[in-house]
Amino acid sequence: MAKSIGRPAAPGEASGAAAGCGRLSRRGFLTAPAAAAAGGLLGGLFAGAACADALTRDQRDKMTPEDILALMKRGNERFRKGDEPKRDYLAEQKASAKGQYPAAVLLSCVDSRAPAEVIMDLGLGDVFNCRVAGNVANEDIFGSMEFACKVAGAKVVLVMGHTACGAVKGAIDDVELGNLTGLLAKIRPAVKATAFEGERSSKNLAFVDAVARKNVELTMALILEKSGVLRDLASKRAIKVAGALYNLESAAVDFFA
Numbered sequence: 375m376a377k378s379i380g381r382p383a384a385p386g387e388a389s390g391a392a393a394g395c396g397r398l399s400r401r402g403f404l405t406a407p408a409a410a411a412a413g414g415l416l417g418g419l420f421a422g423a424a425c426a427d428a429l430t431r432d433q434r435d436k437m438t439p440e441d442i443l444a445l446m447k448r449g450n451e452r453f454r455k456g457d458e459p460k461r462d463y464l465a466e467q468k469a470s471a472k473g474q475y476p477a478a479v480l481l482s483c484v485d486s487r488a489p490a491e492v493i494m495d496l497g498l499g500d501v502f503n504c505r506v507a508g509n510v511a512n513e514d515i516f517g518s519m520e521f522a523c524k525v526a527g528a529k530v531v532l533v534m535g536h537t538a539c540g541a542v543k544g545a546i547d548d549v550e551l552g553n554l555t556g557l558l559a560k561i562r563p564a565v566k567a568t569a570f571e572g573e574r575s576s577k578n579l580a581f582v583d584a585v586a587r588k589n590v591e592l593t594m595a596l597i598l599e600k601s602g603v604l605r606d607l608a609s610k611r612a613i614k615v616a617g618a619l620y621n622l623e624s625a626a627v628d629f630f631a
């Protein structure tokens with residue numbers, strides 16, 4: 375099967391023509407509506423077969439950015455329902471050791487409770503992941519994303535913030551601490567740009583989360599502003615820059631679009 379962000383379909387997971395691996399590498403990949411629409415090729419690969427252990431170039435290249443985002447959404451649904459099939463990491467490691475064909479590059483926070491691969495049921499080789507407090511971007515992040523998309527073929531750039539983010543709270547509170555001061559300065563424009571009725575303090579989690587969302591939006595815009603390489607790919611619809619906010623309480627990843 376294709377990979378999925380993938381492995382074998384879980385009991386009760388989508389059945390029917392497109393059933394199979396729902397993960398990116400295997401299973402998510404196959405069950406995506408667009409993947410199903412792709413028809414014969416994917417169906418042939420998956421029909422009656424065990425899921426592949428890692429995304430192949432062919433599988434990745436057949437997916438659109440929208441397919442990939444749909445698989446990530448399904449992966450998060452599996453995570454929060456607790457119905458993820460057991461993942462064979464060693465099989466994924468062996469399958470991906472000689473090459474990688476990740477479908478996306480993520481920019482997410484270092485928060486220990488928000489590992490993108492876990493909360494979206496992703497496997498080895500499925501995505502690149504840049505992690506930095508407050509999911510802020512700089513030249514090194516832009517360069518990593520350009521490598522991921524232009525050189526390695528990833529089709530989605532996903533900026534993912536999360537609720538109750540400590541870095542966002544620090545930016546709101548104007549915290550100063552060593553090198554953290556400069557990092558928080560990158561979030562401060564989002565604090566200023568957040569329209570909010572009510573108490574604008576780090577004690578008000580509604581405000582904190584509104585700033586986190588704005589921070590993702592501004593970072594998405596910054597990526598397209600500062601990277602001509604990614605802007606060009608996006609204008610050709612070869613990639614899609616997307617945003618999301620992970621809710622620590624509900625375990626749901628809220629995709630902006």
Ligand SMILES: [Zn+2]
Pocket residue numbers: 483484485507508536538539540541542
């Ligand atoms: Zn955070």
